[in-house]
Amino acid sequence: MAHIDYYFSTLSPFAYLAGGRLEEIAARHGASVTYKPLDIMALFPRTGGTPPKDRHPSRMAYRAQDLPRQAKRAGKPLNLQPAHWPTNAAPSSYAIIAAQAAGGGDMSKLVQAVLRACWAEERDIAEDEVIRDCLQEAGFDPDIANRGLLSGAEAYAANLEDAVAAGVFGSPFFVVDTGQSFFGQDRLEDLDLHLAGKL
Template identity: 65%
Template sequence: MSHIDYYFTVLSPWAYLAGSRLEGIADRHGATVTYKPLDVEQLFARTGGTLPKDRHPSRMDYRMQELKRWSRALDMQMNYTPAHWPTNGAPASYAIITAQSVGGGDLGGLVHGIMRACWAEEKDIADDAVIKACLSDAGYDRALADSGLLAGAEAYGRNLEDAVSAGVFGSPFYVVDDGAKFWGQDRLDALDRHLGAKT
């Protein structure tokens, strides 16, 4: 059975556009997934990346064209300039980490619900009420947003260190336990083929 470490930031439009395809791929191949939300600003600082606000206008223009192309191709509702972006991704990430440790709900649904709130529903995912609603919608106790904050913060930091050690430099990023790496939602088909070749 294969295992996938899924590194991402809840603020990533590309992670949002991944939708639930990772979960479908994992189910199809009997693979397990560990969700590893992280601080992408720190990841970029450690691995030579550039935050969108610091990129050349030509790169940002192309980024916008790609977001529009992909959201249309995937038939996913998307606000390309959301009202609450960027925001503090840590509280939502802590909730994901805590939910993963507790279990009992739809973790993939929680992750997608949080990103959908940002990129399609004009909600601030740093807002406690938004996080609690996403937890509830995914079958978790809303109170998880108020618990495990220290453990969540510690895991959030470890995820960054794990990412750097694993050669991760962007979001979304998928690392298979055999060392294969896939960067970007547009590489999910390649991940699917890779896992298919292993089984």
């Protein structure tokens, strides 16, 4: 059975646009998934990337065109300039890490709820109330957000180091235990084909 390490940032619009397709693909092929939220702003300088605010205007102009196109293809609402972006991604990431450790809910639904809160609902994913709502929506105990902060912080930092070691440089990024990596929500079809033995 294949295993996928899913590296992503809770600030990433492209992780939002991935929706639940990763989980659908994993289920189709009997693959397991480990969710590894990370600090994307710390990842960029370590892997040759540039934070959006520092990118060349031509790159930002393309991003402003491409995101709405991809959102339309995915059938997902998108606010190109969310009211609370960027924000502190650590609290939502800690909650995802804690939920994964605790179990009992739907991880895909949780990740999507957090990303949707940022990119479609104009909510600040650094706020406790928003995080608790997302946990509850996904079937987790909302009090998870108040527990395990130290272990969450340690795992969040470890995810960044794991990502650098695995060759990850953006979000979303999918690393399969076969040695193959796939970057971007637009490579999920390739991941599907790879797990089917066709690519």
